[in-house]
Amino acid sequence: MEIVVCVKPVPDAETKLRPAPDGRTLDLEGAKFVLAGYDESAVEQALLLKDAVPGSTVRVVSFGPPGRTEEVLRAALALGCDTATLVESPPLAHSADVRSVARALAAAVKKLPHDLVLVGKQSGDSEAGMLPTALAQALGHPGFNGAVELKFDPTQKLFTFGRASEAGLERWECPGPVVLGLQQAGNDPRTAKLQNILKSRRATLDKVSLAELPTLDVAGATAEAFQLPPPRTGAKWIEYKTPEEAATKLVRLLKEEAKVFP
């Protein structure tokens, strides 16, 4: 089975939350970029399928500025992905345009054999949740987001997965090629062995240059402001002598001050 996983470099959890000097995005000065969250799950899921279906290949693809994008690609190689492709991005400073990302990734994925394209359900920073189906649309494949319990049936050559709706869990089956946004991979993701980390540092990354990409409208959606909520001052304490007094006071505040009582 040929699997492609698309990942996005995101600032790690230690990154200090503050606006960049221009006030338009998170300040990424000095931030460490990592493979995290649903993307990490997507890589884990790809590797689980590879373990289950001998002869499978997992290729990881990422679109973005070279430095940080290389970092996450090497992290995925260290975990066991077979090849890595860096899709060079035009200057992206304030771009938040999902169609550009989908089209750039699609151009790279088209060059790779693929039965399954896996993506995290949403990125760890912008959390928009649009990329899986945008990529499916750009590739002309069926696409679903929020897949769980993904398995491959080798005799029928079918992927089976669950898809959550408000009312319950739908069971789906689909032959490849298909694009799936992954909700979770089940178990804790594996960690890389030191020798594989060292090996991944020396690995050669495949590159797709800007010249090979379609024209991208990166300015179609741009970040204009990044704002932190006003610091919460802490709770207003309800003082009371009896539980009934606490209840009366709280209901009155919800009604008259907060105005959220139904």
Add this chain to the structure above:
Amino acid sequence: MSRSVLVVGEPRPTGLVPASREAVAAARLAAEGGAVAGVLLGGSPEAVTEFSRGGVTGLWVGSDASYAERRIDRWVPAILAAAKSTESEVIVLASTGFGRELAGALAVAWDAAAATSVTELTPTDEGLFVAMPVLGGRATSKLRLAGPRAVVAIRPNAFGAPAMSGEAAPVESLSAAPPTPTLAGRRVGFEANAASQGPDLSSASIVVAGGRGLRAPENFHLVEELAEALGAAVGASRAVTDAGWKPGTYQVGQTGRSVSPQLYIAVGISGAIQHLVGMMSSRVIVAINSDPGAPIFKIADYGVVGDLFLLLPALTAEVRKARASG
């Protein structure tokens, strides 16, 4: 400058998902006096009635049975046909799971700028400005969606629904979408969630959530009774779902559902960051906990320290009394 806007309604068995009604309000803002048409694919007669009276100027209805599978390759061609008929420049959806799937596919298929989880929307001559929570609700990002086309999925409870109108907007049937080849993949089964009373957790305007402070599963009814009195959805912390007191669908937090109701009442929840990122964009937060040092109080608007086994019954009784007296 006014513009035509199309609202994609998301049906549910009993009508429309509530955020679809709110999407009409957001669409009216975007339209600046222009037409606001709706498109409904595979909805019940109740959904048609609700949508056509919900503030749209016209409604396009597609009734092909295949829409029930909720797949982008069935819906996108039909939505594009409706957008073309109505000469729309903006498409507004509810930012549900399926709404976000559609938004991504429409961004590419319609060649549009797109945003999800939108909580504010301002039309300008330079495009639509939208705001949404990012980084687990710890920050807000404002984007400019440049023209000529934009897709906006709005977060539940961010825009109030317009009042229902006595008169229904004209309903037209959407001629069958361009024939799609037989699509790969099919739905082969469905496991319904355990029948939960009350509103859906993701879109409810009030949520009451319980945590480990309830001590045992047989005490969880205290949370459910308060929720029922408030007409609220019931949520739980990860400790509760991990322990099996409640199914995983109740979990609020990073690995569960993200909610942003008008009112969130956290009962016996200490406030691990895992939980906070799933609920801290709620408008008003009430915390009830025995430990005054619990982190939940740092982000709460109102705090009650004490024995929740005494406080909850008193609060439920007071809520019932207050609601009965209007």
